[in-house]
Amino acid sequence: MKLKKENLLLSFYGENCCRLSLGPSKTFPSSIALVPKLSEKPQHVAQVLKSHKWQKQPLKVSFQKENFSFEISYSKNKQNNQITGRIFDQVGGYPALAIDFEKNDRLMGLGAAASGLWRNDTKARLLNIDTVFYRREGEAYSTFPFLWKFNSKSSAAIFLHTPLPLRYEGGTSEAVFYFERFDENDCLDIFFFFGNPAEILASYAKITGLPYLPPLWALGFHQSRWSYKSEKKVLEIAKKMREHSIPCDAIYLDIHYMQDYKVFTFHPKNFSDPKKMTSQLEEMGIKTVAIVDPGVKVEHGYPVYEEGLKHDVFCKKKNGDVYVGKVWPGNSVFPDFSREEVRHFWASWHDVLFRKGIRGIWNDMNDPVLQIGKDYDPLEEDIWHNGQAHYRVRNLYANYEALSSWEGFERYLPGERPFILTRSAFSGIQRYAALWTGDNHSSWEHLRLNLEHVLNLSLSGVPFCGADIGGFGGGPGIRGIFKFRKDRELMARWLELGYLMPFFRMHTVLYSYDQEPWSFGEEILQIARKYIRRRYRFLPYLYLLFLQASKTGEPIVRPLLYEYPHLQDVTENLFLVGKNLLAAAVLEKGQREMELTLPEGLWYHYETGELLEGNKTYRISTPINSHPLFVRAGTALPTAEPMRNTYDTLSSGLIWDVFPSQNISGEYYLDDGKSPSPNQYYRMVFYGKEKKGELEVTLKEEKKGYEPSFDKIFVRLPQGYNTAIFQGKEITPRLVSLQSDGRDIRISEFLLPRRSGKITFKKT
Numbered sequence: 162m163k164l165k166k167e168n169l170l171l172s173f174y175g176e177n178c179c180r181l182s183l184g185p186s187k188t189f190p191s192s193i194a195l196v197p198k199l200s201e202k203p204q205h206v207a208q209v210l211k212s213h214k215w216q217k218q219p220l221k222v223s224f225q226k227e228n229f230s231f232e233i234s235y236s237k238n239k240q241n242n243q244i245t246g247r248i249f250d251q252v253g254g255y256p257a258l259a260i261d262f263e264k265n266d267r268l269m270g271l272g273a274a275a276s277g278l279w280r281n282d283t284k285a286r287l288l289n290i291d292t293v294f295y296r297r298e299g300e301a302y303s304t305f306p307f308l309w310k311f312n313s314k315s316s317a318a319i320f321l322h323t324p325l326p327l328r329y330e331g332g333t334s335e336a337v338f339y340f341e342r343f344d345e346n347d348c349l350d351i352f353f354f355f356g357n358p359a360e361i362l363a364s365y366a367k368i369t370g371l372p373y374l375p376p377l378w379a380l381g382f383h384q385s386r387w388s389y390k391s392e393k394k395v396l397e398i399a400k401k402m403r404e405h406s407i408p409c410d411a412i413y414l415d416i417h418y419m420q421d422y423k424v425f426t427f428h429p430k431n432f433s434d435p436k437k438m439t440s441q442l443e444e445m446g447i448k449t450v451a452i453v454d455p456g457v458k459v460e461h462g463y464p465v466y467e468e469g470l471k472h473d474v475f476c477k478k479k480n481g482d483v484y485v486g487k488v489w490p491g492n493s494v495f496p497d498f499s500r501e502e503v504r505h506f507w508a509s510w511h512d513v514l515f516r517k518g519i520r521g522i523w524n525d526m527n528d529p530v531l532q533i534g535k536d537y538d539p540l541e542e543d544i545w546h547n548g549q550a551h552y553r554v555r556n557l558y559a560n561y562e563a564l565s566s567w568e569g570f571e572r573y574l575p576g577e578r579p580f581i582l583t584r585s586a587f588s589g590i591q592r593y594a595a596l597w598t599g600d601n602h603s604s605w606e607h608l609r610l611n612l613e614h615v616l617n618l619s620l621s622g623v624p625f626c627g628a629d630i631g632g633f634g635g636g637p638g639i640r641g642i643f644k645f646r647k648d649r650e651l652m653a654r655w656l657e658l659g660y661l662m663p664f665f666r667m668h669t670v671l672y673s674y675d676q677e678p679w680s681f682g683e684e685i686l687q688i689a690r691k692y693i694r695r696r697y698r699f700l701p702y703l704y705l706l707f708l709q710a711s712k713t714g715e716p717i718v719r720p721l722l723y724e725y726p727h728l729q730d731v732t733e734n735l736f737l738v739g740k741n742l743l744a745a746a747v748l749e750k751g752q753r754e755m756e757l758t759l760p761e762g763l764w765y766h767y768e769t770g771e772l773l774e775g776n777k778t779y780r781i782s783t784p785i786n787s788h789p790l791f792v793r794a795g796t797a798l799p800t801a802e803p804m805r806n807t808y809d810t811l812s813s814g815l816i817w818d819v820f821p822s823q824n825i826s827g828e829y830y831l832d833d834g835k836s837p838s839p840n841q842y843y844r845m846v847f848y849g850k851e852k853k854g855e856l857e858v859t860l861k862e863e864k865k866g867y868e869p870s871f872d873k874i875f876v877r878l879p880q881g882y883n884t885a886i887f888q889g890k891e892i893t894p895r896l897v898s899l900q901s902d903g904r905d906i907r908i909s910e911f912l913l914p915r916r917s918g919k920i921t922f923k924k925t
């Protein structure tokens with residue numbers, strides 16, 4: 162169908178966002194899926210008989226009727242930017258949207274749609290699909306039609322608000338979204354965003370929702386494989402974690418925990434007493450996450466199937482018969498999550514898992530896979546969703562499923578924040594789930610892909626994301642299910658990246674060697690321990706970032722352009738964790754040295770303590786057990802002593818790791834780590850000023866009904882500081898070597914009572 166170019170609708174959302182729609186209707190299309198209710202009534206409605214201009218400072222919108230082109234410009238303070246583009250009909254009729262860009266502009270976003278950091282010169286299909294071990298470039302499990310443009314002036318972005326499948330082609334001067342399908346009443350609905358990256362993401366969050374705050378344990382190190390096939394095996398893995406002093410928060414049950422792959426069952430022999438197993442794991446400080454696939458086995462007497470039929474929850478064919486596809490359980494039917502009553506139905510089954518002690522739900526195959534192992538076009542399948550064709554709903558299927566899983570948590574574990582891990586997704590998923598990028602390979606290319614995906618997902622409003630650490634399969638296509646050759650160096654480098662990724666889980670394919678931290682020999686075990694422990698050391702900082710994400714929409718892991726949109730010289734393997742940690746990933750085999758350009762400011766090399774100036778290029782050595790990591794000068798980094806899991810780590814105390822500069826600041830946040838809307842918490846802020854070798858620090862507590870279990874804190878400073886004065890008393894530090902953390906430095910460590918006050922640190 163052609164786009165009916167009749168009405169032009171416009172609304173402004175705040176200062177830096179506006180929405181332009183073209184189509185047959187006089188109201189905006191309803192927000193799709195999980196998007197909170199936005200007004201469907203536009204502020205301006207015009208007919209496309211002539212050209213139009215509107216403005217609401219600092220935004221200006223103009224539309225030319227001749228060629229359906231538009232220009233949106235934004236000008237505020239030093240920020241100046243515009244987006245120009247046009248809407249046209251493709252050969253054959255479906256519409257397309259073209260956005261212009263200039264030669265030096267850099268495009269990013271679109272989630273994990275393709276490889277590469279930039280979306281210039283990129284082709285992708287925006288349709289949720291099983292990539293079958295990433296066999297084709299430009300296919301992805303998830304869809305985020307959210308595209309960024311960075312230029313030397315500032316940043317801007319567009320969100321193409323449609324669930325319909327699109328093809329994306331980012332050329333050299335134009336990025337085009339081609340609709341693959343289009344119906345009579347459809348319109349082209351576009352949001353435009355301007356301002357700095359944080360402002361853009363804040364506006365985007367108003368439209369698609371803020372990220373949720375995960376339970377603390379979800380931020381820990383997780384271990385998985387396809388599959389740990391018995392309770393005994395699962396417990397063995399947990400014990401090994403403890404024996405090897407590897408902090409760990411969760412172990413995953415992949416599809417073999419079920420009986421004949423029947424969702425919401427346990428295997429009667431291999432998982433005969435899941436409650437006992439999960440309790441034992443719980444005693445070791447480890448949560449259990451179980452996979453849940455949407456395909457329900459067709460089998461008489463199987464309650465999920467029988468009840469589902471009775472309540473009419475499954476997707477149908479055009480003729481009204483239930484659609485039967487083929488997935489792991491054999492012939493299978495698929496819940497129509499787009500219907501509210503079906504989501505209630507599905508949610509109610511989660512009790513089966515929660516009652517046995519399962520605490521996390523892993524939603525796989527939700528792209529959805531309809532015919533496993535076959536080459537088929539999912540859009541050609543005769544599967545309908547409440548009367549809607551599959552192509553209208555497919556991109557939203559996983560979001561609707563997540564909503565149902567979420568409801569399961571709310572009903573049966575009301576005191577706890579949900580943990581849902583999803584493979585497939587659409588914009589808005591950040592409100593409910595973490596996302597992992599599916600079946601990658603154990604290859605150097607896919608190590609790089611991990612970083613590229615996470616950076617672009619982070620810009621696409623999904624802060625809680627990650628890839629299988631170590632790589633999942635053996636290569637592209639169905640043969641990826643076998644993996645034979647261990648690459649120890651690759652594993653080391655992947656851990657060195659993975660520990661800084663928002664979601665941090667090791668996982669491997671069915672026919673694979675073992676892939677646990679100890680499976681690669683002593684050297685890699687030591688490297689694994691070093692970095693997994695460092696993850697836990699940084700946990701207070703990471704948790705604060707997750708909290709901030711849930712309030713502002715800001716990402717955890719950030720591309721350099723996020724903090725420095727003007728940056729010309731981008732070292733592509735450099736990324737930020739929050740504002741204060743800057744890391745470089747070593748992405749090449751045999752690389753023992755790296756050249757990188759630091760962004761402006763002063764940076765401390767975390768492992769050597771060396772202070773480096775920004776806007777300069779350095780060669781940094783990268784032995785196998787080390788990657789470049791820097792801390793912004795002026796950071797008081799909240800850290801903790803790594804314990805067996807996240808909860809114990811945060812309860813063990815607070816260590817301010819101070820990286821001096823003239824002005825120093827830091828923030829610390831703590832709550833119980835699990836209450837759904839934490840209004841009871843503890844905060845401490847750190848302000849410091851350095852003058853003539855003296856450091857004056859103010860610590861300020863804020864208590865809101867939550868009291869940490871420790872009453873002393875540590876402050877770590879460079880070695881020269883050797884006294885502190887606190888409330889008239891003199892405090893002498895302990896000299897500590899940080900060798901055991903892989904840091905070649907000695908520091909002064911001061912022990913202080915945990916309370917508000919002023920402290921002066923002196924070098925004498």
Ligand code: MIG
Pocket residue numbers: 386387415416452525526584599600668669670
């Ligand atoms: O058809 O459950 O991406 O993580 O181990 C494969 C088995 C199904 C695909 C997931 C992967 C998981 C695997 N699943």
